[in-house]
Amino acid sequence: MPAALLNPVLDLVTLRSTVTLAEPITARMRRLRVESEQLAGLDVRPGQQVRVLVSGLTLRTYSLWRYDPSGAVELCVLDHSEGGPGAVWGRSVQVGEQVRLRRPEGTFTLRADAAHHVFVGEETASVAFGAMLEALPDQARITGCVETESAADRLPLRHADRLDWLTRGGGSLPDEIRKLAPEPGGIAYVAGEARTVQSVRQVLVRELGWDRRSVLTKPFWAPGKRGLE
């Protein structure tokens, strides 16, 4: 479809924004700040995500690392080794470029009044965890485990010292959660690679006695699948 016809249609379903900051935040992640008047005053909950038009009409999903109600969102995009359209966009987009994104959405969000909070996932999941942890007060009970390729891939998370950090190859998330054995009664947030998410959920529910409704899961990607959501 010619741009003259396509752009008005896209204007109806996306928010037109500008990249105002693009810088490394970990060894393989870039922090991207995207601004627009249309992003001001939205109802955003910690843990929510946006869908971004990364190339032509290709959409990829990214959690909100930060939301500024004056009209900005920040994303952290992993440059994973398979280099799909999302990874390529995240690695190459420059300050001043236009980007179209959908409104923030999703139910993988902080349950602020939970008795305790358990976070389990890898690099991509830690972006959503970052927003959730930022919203938790110092007195909140927090545990969990985050797996990264190396120590240089760890995002600067609030309350990071209360989490266990696993380096890939040095164990597995299901085993770490088995060892950590968090007591039922709180909320667990489990995200990242799809099969690992399922395994961690099984440990919590079948082995540790968690109510399945207290285990929030969100598969973010799966080997061999493109643009999971």
Ligand SMILES: Cc1cc2nc3c(=O)[nH]c(=O)nc-3n(C[C@H](O)[C@H](O)[C@H](O)COP(=O)(O)OP(=O)(O)OC[C@H]3O[C@@H](n4cnc5c(N)ncnc54)[C@H](O)[C@@H]3O)c2cc1C
């Ligand atoms: C709700 C939600 C929130 C997300 N938040 C973030 C976020 O904040 N930051 C972020 O970087 N990603 C996030 N993701 C994941 C991100 O959307 C996918 O990683 C993205 O679709 C990859 O896009 P791509 O075009 O690079 O690769 P695709 O074309 O989608 O996939 C190509 C291949 O790359 C491999 N692959 C995909 N993702 C990864 C990965 N993470 N690690 C290793 N191999 C991979 C798979 O084998 C896949 O078959 C989120 C996903 C969801 C559903």
